[in-house]
Amino acid sequence: MKRRTLLAGAALALILATGAYAQDKTKVGFVFVGPVGDGGWTYEHNQGRLAVEEEFGDAVETVFVENVAEGPDSERVMTQMALDGADLIFTTSFGYMDPTINVAKKFPDVKFEHATGYKRADNVSTYSARFYEGRAIQGHIAGSMTESNIIGYIGSYPIPEVIRGINSAYIHAKKVNPDVQFKIVWAYTWFDPAKEADAARTLIDQGADVVLQHTDSTAPQAAAQEAGNVITFGQASDMAQYAPKPRVSSIIDDWAPYYIARTKAVMDGTWESTDTWDGIGAGMVAIGEITDAVPAEVKEEALALKDSIASGDYHPFTGPINKQDGSVWLAEGETADDGTLAGMNFYVEGIEGDIPQ
């Protein structure tokens, strides 16, 4: 009896001790949709988590759960994290939107950050990156380097995010090469290496010597490497294993600065619900090294374009730009507003084909 009391007392002391210990530390949770080893989307979010650990050292404790299915499963994971004492939870997939809101209601003292969603609450922020800024630079390199004037584009799903990327890449390819033509193939998947490789091969067979992609695997790079004289770009992650050719540059999601800033805000008590949509300027979108396969002057132009976007001097969607049907979208010098960009559901003038409905 006595021994049991002693044990219970020790256990209680231990709980109190760890409780007090946990209070000193800010606990940050991450909910991931894929494995951290996917080499793309989730990999980059995990790099952000590691950066938070490095920045704050012992002052923070991070936890993550990977391969969490969107839907009820994610709600369970978030609830568990909140119960375990997380102060801040990042949920990193569009499908976690409603679960995040639901769990946030139950834990008003816990801060939530949802990536790529549009629903906010007092303790829920949203954040996403302006990938279209990076696609403008890819488009510039693609238009400059294509010899067949045919650029292939592997789309995932016909949603605004992807259409925005196609338009941005097309506008900037067209600027440097008026003869350029886009061939767009929809894969209807974010991740299916066999299908992505087939799509890339089809585009190459049909004359494309540049392949852009909005899907997550490196299969198009492998297909391009095999085909020989074709260039590609890394998507979401650097995909540098295919450099210097076929991968000549990449768009990289860099969540680290944002994750560090938001964690700091929680520590300082200055955290507020915000909606963040940052691009190259804020460092959320990074441009992977432009390799020597790109001619020096093209590389220089691309870097200049990157700098002007970063400084805010130039907006990738600056008029005059017409819609595909010829109607005026942006007048001379006018730039697109975020609302239109967020819901973009049309091609710009010059792109052939229809957006699947």
Place this chain on the structure above:
Amino acid sequence: MDLSAINPILFVAGFLVAATPLIFAATGELVVEKSGVLNLGVEGMMIIGAICGFAGAVETGSPLLGFAAAALGGALLSLLFAFLTQVTLANQVASGLALTLFGLGLSSLLGQPYVGVTPPRLPDVDLGLLADIPVVGPILFTHDIILYLGLVLVAAVWAVLKFTRAGLILRAVGESHDAAHALGYPVKRIRTLAIVFGGACAGIGGAYISLIRVPQWTEGMTAGIGWIALALVVFASWKPWRLLLGAYLFGGIDQLQLNLQGAGVAIPVEYLDMSPYVTTIVVLVILSRDKSAAPASLGRIFHASS
């Protein structure tokens, strides 16, 4: 629309490649099912084959040794299924599903060191003059040895099932295991051999994806091809040549879909995407008049005492 953008030669060559993993996996499964066993673990055995083949090819530098490793990997995994269903008499459907889940998990574990590695390339067979024949040459005679092996496999399975004593015994076991047992045939041993053969074939099919069709290693890269292979066996009503035809149909429509999109054909993609399934249904309706279909003992557990 610009149909001239589609190069028919490259298009046909493309779907021969797309169909090959299906041919291997489905032919293996056909033999398994002919012996009266339903193994739903094709996807799992394929993905294990994909990683074993990839690892084997990278480590030895020889793609052919990679394919051998893939066959071995698939066969080893299928032995687990054989143990569950033939020794412990577990339910075949549940064991097969478990095999798929196990294979997917194990393959991601084994694949950790191979992400981003480029495998050695299997050269195309040099058929000399044949490849120089216009049109037919580039379509038929400029592929790798494994693709031709797939065709040989279909022919061999057909011939063995139809003309040999071994094929007859296998079919007897699948049609009525009690009768076969009464005649003195070792039902379990025959079924185990069929399962192992099916596993080896599925493994080679998986390695064809990771070594030739894609070629790289990514987690979960078979992405449902094993399930299509299972459907293909039913689609072909357990006949090898129909299976070959079906594999080309499935591979071909997928390629056609991508090619038409690239050429800017204004058919909504959804129709193209569902076309393989619509075709399957239509063909199944037509084939359903053929009553020779499934082996009678398919999926039933055999125990000598019963």
